[in-house]
Amino acid sequence: xxxxxxxxxxxxxxxxxxxxxxxxxxxxLRALAGSxxxxxxxxxxxxxxxxxxxxxxxxxxxxxxxxxIQRIRAGLAQATQKPDLNWxxxxxxxxxxxxxxxxxVGTVALKAAIERCQESGVVIVAMRNVNHLGMLAPYVESAAxxxxxxIGFTTSEALVHAWGGREPLIGxxxxxxxxxxxxxxxxxxxxxxxxxxxxxxxxxxRDLPLPVGAAVDRHGVPTxxxxxxxxxxxxxxxxxxxxxxxxxxELLVAALTSTATGKKVLGTLDSDHPxxxxxxxxxxxxxxxxxxxxxxxxxxxxxxxxxxxxxSEDVLIPGDGARARRARAMADGITLPTDxxxxxxxxxxxxxxxx
Amino acid sequence: xxxxxxxxxxxxxxxxxxxxxxxxxxxxLRALAGSxxxxxxxxxxxxxxxxxxxxxxxxxxxxxxxxxIQRIRAGLAQATQKPDLNWxxxxxxxxxxxxxxxxxVGTVALKAAIERCQESGVVIVAMRNVNHLGMLAPYVESAAxxxxxxIGFTTSEALVHAWGGREPLIGxxxxxxxxxxxxxxxxxxxxxxxxxxxxxxxxxxRDLPLPVGAAVDRHGVPTxxxxxxxxxxxxxxxxxxxxxxxxxxELLVAALTSTATGKKVLGTLDSDHPxxxxxxxxxxxxxxxxxxxxxxxxxxxxxxxxxxxxxSEDVLIPGDGARARRARAMADGITLPTDxxxxxxxxxxxxxxxx
Numbered sequence: 018x019x020x021x022x023x024x025x026x027x028x029x030x031x032x033x034x035x036x037x038x039x040x041x042x043x044x045x046l047r048a049l050a051g052s053x054x055x056x057x058x059x060x061x062x063x064x065x066x067x068x069x070x071x072x073x074x075x076x077x078x079x080x081x082x083x084x085x086i087q088r089i090r091a092g093l094a095q096a097t098q099k100p101d102l103n104w105x106x107x108x109x110x111x112x113x114x115x116x117x118x119x120x121x122v123g124t125v126a127l128k129a130a131i132e133r134c135q136e137s138g139v140v141i142v143a144m145r146n147v148n149h150l151g152m153l154a155p156y157v158e159s160a161a162x163x164x165x166x167x168i169g170f171t172t173s174e175a176l177v178h179a180w181g182g183r184e185p186l187i188g189x190x191x192x193x194x195x196x197x198x199x200x201x202x203x204x205x206x207x208x209x210x211x212x213x214x215x216x217x218x219x220x221x222x223r224d225l226p227l228p229v230g231a232a233v234d235r236h237g238v239p240t241x242x243x244x245x246x247x248x249x250x251x252x253x254x255x256x257x258x259x260x261x262x263x264x265x266x267e268l269l270v271a272a273l274t275s276t277a278t279g280k281k282v283l284g285t286l287d288s289d290h291p292x293x294x295x296x297x298x299x300x301x302x303x304x305x306x307x308x309x310x311x312x313x314x315x316x317x318x319x320x321x322x323x324x325x326x327x328x329s330e331d332v333l334i335p336g337d338g339a340r341a342r343r344a345r346a347m348a349d350g351i352t353l354p355t356d357x358x359x360x361x362x363x364x365x366x367x368x369x370x371x372x
Numbered sequence: 373x374x375x376x377x378x379x380x381x382x383x384x385x386x387x388x389x390x391x392x393x394x395x396x397x398x399x400x401l402r403a404l405a406g407s408x409x410x411x412x413x414x415x416x417x418x419x420x421x422x423x424x425x426x427x428x429x430x431x432x433x434x435x436x437x438x439x440x441i442q443r444i445r446a447g448l449a450q451a452t453q454k455p456d457l458n459w460x461x462x463x464x465x466x467x468x469x470x471x472x473x474x475x476x477v478g479t480v481a482l483k484a485a486i487e488r489c490q491e492s493g494v495v496i497v498a499m500r501n502v503n504h505l506g507m508l509a510p511y512v513e514s515a516a517x518x519x520x521x522x523i524g525f526t527t528s529e530a531l532v533h534a535w536g537g538r539e540p541l542i543g544x545x546x547x548x549x550x551x552x553x554x555x556x557x558x559x560x561x562x563x564x565x566x567x568x569x570x571x572x573x574x575x576x577x578r579d580l581p582l583p584v585g586a587a588v589d590r591h592g593v594p595t596x597x598x599x600x601x602x603x604x605x606x607x608x609x610x611x612x613x614x615x616x617x618x619x620x621x622e623l624l625v626a627a628l629t630s631t632a633t634g635k636k637v638l639g640t641l642d643s644d645h646p647x648x649x650x651x652x653x654x655x656x657x658x659x660x661x662x663x664x665x666x667x668x669x670x671x672x673x674x675x676x677x678x679x680x681x682x683x684s685e686d687v688l689i690p691g692d693g694a695r696a697r698r699a700r701a702m703a704d705g706i707t708l709p710t711d712x713x714x715x716x717x718x719x720x721x722x723x724x725x726x727x
Contacts, residue, residue: 327538
């Protein structure tokens with residue numbers, strides 16, 4: 018039985034393989050287990066990486082595994098450390114992740130916040146010294162599925178220019194919001210750059226031009242040439258407004274987590290530096306604000322929005338797209354570049370002497 | 373002595389008059405005082421309206437005075453009511469504004485949050501049954517000047533279409549963020565629509581086309597014709613991402629304040645309906661998260677951003693533009709459309725029998 022199948026090699030499409038989710042998960046787990054990670058931590062980390070691929074965000078998916086394993090070997094990511102949870106007040110939780118894995122620390126902190134805010138109404142979690150969380154969507158979605166409103170902000174390596182500027186000085190700084198809803202929560206998760214650094218690299222590999230307005234060259238001039246963009250900077254989404262939002266997130270997160278800003282933010286894309294970015298969750302229990310709160314109350318309004326296009330497929334609610342992609346990938350498998358899949362199998366084989 | 377002077381009547385520019393700030397303030401105060409408003413409430417309301425003009429956001433300025441006075445006369449805005457402040461927990465303040473004036477209720481609630489968060493670290497304020505707050509910038513800036521991070525969200529009448537949709541179903545839902553800084557705070561305040569409804573009306577008056585991508589006609593087709601746009605909808609800024617952010621704010625605010633969504637949001641532009649929008653403040657004291665917190669810490673980073681353009685004027689930090697416009701207007705006066713200035717003087721004269 019062959020567990021993978023080659024994808025059709027369409028023009029401009031790099032060759033890839035379709036890997037069943039279970040097969041991918043087993044390989045990622047073996048690769049992580051070999052690095053001396055306990056089963057629970059490995060499962061949390063593997064699931065969060067795979068979640069990026071499932072939801073159609075491969076930049077946050079298993080392509081990060083090789084660097085992550087290098088970070089574990091270098092002691093920059095420490096899977097056996099327990100995070101230090103410091104409740105400064107009833108509703109302000111400061112977390113020192115002690116170089117822990119993002120999904121491990123993030124999940125522990127989020128769980129504490131979700132529990133506490135039933136009493137306190139709101140909890141802000143300020144996390145530092147934590148490795149990459151992965152996509153923020155699964156965290157805020159988890160909060161929403163437990164009846165809370167979840168908001169997440171994070172900083173990242175400086176890749177985005179200021180509006181009117183030339184130099185990459187701001188992270189791609191995503192914001193995510195999860196709102197309880199019935200039957201499904203509303204889940205927004207978006208970078209404040211127009212496209213991701215991964216998409217530029219992907220366009221270069223496929224020899225395709227970038228979307229207009231997505232990047233500038235090193236002189237600050239808009240470019241659609243991936244080579245020029247790599248030497249330049251990503252553009253914020255939505256012009257000056259997206260720049261303002263990305264910068265506000267950079268400062269907000271740095272202020273609350275005592276982490277770095279601009280070019281001093283390191284450690285999610287490299288295997289040389291401790292993580293110096295920060296992550297913030299805001300978790301609110303709407304039932305504390307309003308005893309009559311009911312997540313059903315938005316159903317009619319969301320239905321109105323869904324049917325406000327010319328056809329029934331024109332308008333999506335945030336979260337719809339990722340949910341559909343996830344369902345398809347669970348059934349059909351995840352498409353990976355051939356070389357990445359080879360690298361993951363090698364890591365799994367090399368690390369597991371029982372194989 | 374003539375207190376006003378006519379502006380040059382440039383092509384496409386409606387005739388306007390330049391009014392000194394003191395003169396404008398005195399007239400607005402007289403107009404409000406005649407409606408039976410106490411001196412403190414009138415001052416808070418007048419200052420916040422004028423702040424819109426000073427910062428270059430006339431849609432939030434004194435052009436709202438005539439409708440506001442109609443709302444006061446109709447009992448929809450009640451200047452003498454005290455808001456009901458209900459602390460659900462140490463850090464969650466639910467405010468029933470009892471039809472109070474926005475600046476009065478907003479200022480009282482913000483002050484309570486700023487004080488409390490020194491103890492609690494964070495306070496969320498959920499306000500309903502309040503008239504229009506005005507711009508959010510002065511509130512979050514006030515928090516930042518007192519050492520707090522201030523975030524504001526508000527809902528508004530449905531003017532914006534969903535991405536892919538035709539119908540206006542989402543408010544222009546602004547987000548504002550104030551971050552302490554030295555010497556000046558960082559102050560972001562932006563609608564999630566690309567332009568304001570006021571700008572469409574202004575373009576129609578001047579017979580100018582709208583910016584590309586700012587609006588759609590009633591069939592959902594992008595248009596630069598102000599007439600077509602008025603029958604259609606405003607576009608979100610930044611495409612699908614701005615839509616997602618605006619919708620997240622619509623739901624977040626409605627959930628926490630038990631207020632309306634979509635077309636049921638009324639009462640900031642009309643003189644017939646109680647205010648059914650909501651407002652949310654999040655106030656955080658960074659010194660509670662980090663005892664070594666110092667607002668100076670961002671000075672070098674912000675300097676780097678300011679100098680990241682080709683010339684020293686290419687890049688602004690959020691708040692710079694409004695601060696510069698404010699300083700100029702304080703010195704030179706505020707330009708108002710001739711008919712608006714006549715209407716304000718009439719309201720001031722008609723309402724003040726001592727004049």
